[in-house]
Amino acid sequence: MAKNALGREIPDFIEGYGKTKPFQGAFALKPEGYRAGGKIRCVNSTCTDKRVSDIKAAIAASGLKSGMTVSFHHHLRNGDYVVNMVIDACAEMGIKNLTLFPTALFGVHKKLIEHIKNGVITRIMGSVNGPIGQLVSEGGMDVPVVLRSHGGRPRAVASGDVHIDVAFIAAPTADKYGNICGTQGQSACGSLGYAFTDAQYADCVVAVTDNLQPYPVAPVSISQVYADIVVEVPSIGDPAGIVSGTTKVTRDPLRLLIAKYASELIEASPYFKDGISFQTGAGGIPLAVTAFMKEAMIKKGIKGSFGLGGITGYFVELLKEGLVERLMDVQSFDLEAVRSIGENPKHIEISADWYANPWNSGAAVNMLDVVILGATEVDVNFNANVNTEADGALLHGTGGHQDTAAGAKLTIIAQPLLRGRIPCVTDNVYSVTTPGEVVDAIVTEYGITINPKRKDLLDACSAVKGLPLVSMDELVSRAHKMSGPTDPVATEDRIIGVVEWRDGTVIDVVRQLKTK
Amino acid sequence: MRRTMLYLPGNNPNMLTRGYLFGPDGLILDLEDAVAMAEKDTARILVQHFLKQGEFGKCEVTVRINGVDTEYWKDDLAAVVPFPVLQGVRAPKVDDANTVKIIDEELSMIEDKHGIPVGRTKIFCLLETAKGIWNAYDIASASPRVAAIIPGGEDLTADLKTSRSSEGTELDWARRMLVFAARAAGVDPIDTVFPRVTDDAGLRKETEFIKQLGFEGKSVIHPNQIPIIHDVFNPTEKEIEKALKIVAAAKEAAERGQGAVSVDGRMVDIPVVKRAEHTLVKAGLLEVK
Amino acid sequence: MNTAQAGTLESMDCLVTVSEAASGTGVKIQITGSSAARFKSAMEKKVSEVIASMGVKDIEISIQDNGALDIVLGARVEAAVKRLMGGER
Secondary structure, three states, X not given: OEEOOXXXXXXXXXXXXXXXXXXXXXXXXXXXXXXXXOOOOOOOOOOOOOEEOOHHHHHHHHOOOOOOEEEEOOOOHHHEOHHHHHHHHHXXXXXXXXXXXXXXXXXXXXXXXXXXXXXXXXXXXXXXXXHHHXXXXXXXXXXOEEEOOOOHHHHHHHOOOOOOOEXXXXXXXXXXXXXXXXXXXXXXXXXXXXXXXXXXXXXXXXXXXXXXXXXXXXXXXXXXXXXXXXXXXXXXXXXXXXXXXXXXXXXXXXHHHHHHHHHHHHHHOOOXXXXXXXXXXXXXXXXXXXXXXXXXXXXXXXXXXXXXXXXXXXXXXXXXXXXXXXXXXXXXXXXXXXXXXXXXXXXXXXXXXXXXXXXXXXXXXXXXXXXXXXXXXXXXOOOEEOOEOXXXXXXXXXXXXXXXXXXXXXXXXXXXXXXXXXXXXXXXXXXXXXXXXXXXXXXXXXXXXXXXXXXXXXXXXHOOOOOOEOOHHHHHHHHHHHHOOOOOOOEEEEEEXXXXXXXXXXXXXXXXXOOX | OOOEEEEEEOOOHHHHHHHHHHOOOEEEEEOOOOOOHHHHHHHHHXXXXXXXXXXXXXXXXXXXXXXXXXXXXXXXXXXXXXXXXXXXXXXXXXXXXXXXXXXXXXXXHHHHHOOOOOOOOEEEEEEOOHHHHHOHHHHHOOOOOEEEEEEOOHHHHHHOOOOOOOOOHHHHHHHHHHHHHXXXXXXXXXXXXXXXXXXXXXXXXXXXXXXXXXXXXXXXXXXXXXXXXXXXXXXXXXXXXXXXXXXXXXXXXXXXXXXXXXXXXXXXXHHHHHHHHHHHHHOOOOOOO | OOEEEEEOOOOOOEEEEEEEOOOOOOEEEEEEEOOHXXXXXXXXXXXXXXXXXXXXXXXXXXXXXXXXXXXXXXXXXXXXXXXXXXXXX
């Protein structure tokens, strides 16, 4: 057992995970050697059609066998049919002992629980939430889940930590030779950013589509040079669950209040000038921050350079109005974003690798000025936990949290201090996802709390009259006063989750909950 | 300052906890219309706990009690008046000076019993009937406790046997009458609520109108209305600049022992300086004297 | 058995149900809901304080919590007990 750079106890070896590398600091570990790769293929003109008849034929043709690793991407979100379809088929074909390697899972995937219980899936590397998170937290899997960020995942693949045997790509549009397009078809989801690395590194790539079009389709996201098999199915997803309608700015007064403070912090920062770049995602508070920033940008005549990450219609509006010059889109959240990425050359599709991988020649997050994030809890050292709920159960994937925090010049966590009685600021977070060294400020309904290491930011904010600055000491003592002392989470010794920092070192572990 | 007085439903823990965070000038913990008949007892206890231990920031704290024609109002007063944080009560359906006197006497009795200086608890009178509006001046001057008079919205409209319009035609005369009565009696005229909580443009227009009539502020039913109303009532940058100049010149003159000064070639006397100071107070640049 | 309730299941509130208990059975507290996992001890302490301050010795209290802070919890318990003693509903 060793303590990592944050003082967290990390065993040298974790059953089902292997030897650990303890977290050494956000930018400490430097890679060596060469990238890993998938199997070399050779396809000649004897093959002009990669189609097979159905999903089982695709699985058979892919060479997928018990014990292998299968990967999926989550652009179809809660509307996705592909993960359940593939795993159901594997179960029927007697394939067992699979490692599931999704970019994220959603509520719709709770059907996988039966396949975890019957041994079809024995390991998950990726976010687990809702009922699957609860199952894992209570010890429902023998092997710990591995949580990686959106950038940590392609890093793990490219560096050889994870080898993908078969990648299944949900393709809203495809042709018979495996060119894939995300912006057309009844299941259009826009960007296919998370699927790129899987397509590049898997031994076999299967495109699953419900909109087969004549060769060649255009535009192309992922090209024929990566796809080995194409399979047409009646439907890859439920459009209602894939994209939301219009993304509207919240009218909830608490969220608006927090968003207003966050926007005031950004305006006070040295980054609020021409060329500002930002990522705000689709959550209620971040979206409202964007709305307040838009007002401020117009008022002060400031124009931004790019918006990054998950893109909403609200960001598209900023692009159209010339308040940002480009959108770099790894995931398109709503109909407007899907339409825009298909039509507007200034709205570009980027892969997760491009977006956030710490081990390439420079990810987009490095160019980011400001990011607004959330968290279940943040501690007095500004360490943030996004993976577990207050009761200790795994609840959320890491998403781009670590990567954007590490990349952005100003990382803001904006969150109500209290969700009911549960405070978001504590003495020591239950589990660390993102270290305090890359978190610059917390914004709550009680004001703006700046990480003391950012004295420059503190000075900039103190110079602006009327900014509600609250020290971390004040904030945490307020949380104590209102919520009272917390009872410890009752856990077993067994580790059920390993939280990797984006460089593959272990930043924390999550232990099994004691059953009541 | 009473630009905004925000109603907080008396049986709603969420709003009672967070209401002050939205930065209104005043809070009205509501035991009357926002509370169902069957929950009058629990709301009263909840409001008591908040008056005892809750946080209200810099807000002026008041409680809206039930009307003197109900069985609740005396219990309401007995429950809330003893707490030092309470600055006043908002009384509904005040029709005449006598209603004020009844409440005044009850307040004096409770204050006396609890060793509170008699007269500490102010009364904010809601004039919700035609009769109440007609008696506005008498009500405003019925007791030194009266801090403000406020026209009713829905109830008054009903009493006038008309309906609420977006232009507020039906309330027009009542509003003007109320400003005159309040100013004549030396109390604050505060406007009624704007009920359409998602109509930001409508709220801005109405607030501009009532500010021009002479109102000090407005009652508020949703936190999102606060920034809009403050924006209307806050002095403009030009007004602030001018006020700063006047106050600075007056201070300099006072230091030199001079009475009158001139700013930009215009003589500035005491009322002008006072108005400039008032502007700076509203802009948050000067503490209330 | 005589019971009474106060509170709601709205956010930051709780629904308190109190029942008369036979003399000598003491105070029994049951807490379920969103904060129970991490704040049970703090909540039990608050409830016990309120009960003691009201001079009640034997009672059963069940709390369905949706994020009530102590200030709210105290008010709801007090209201429920007052209703029980007053014989309301």
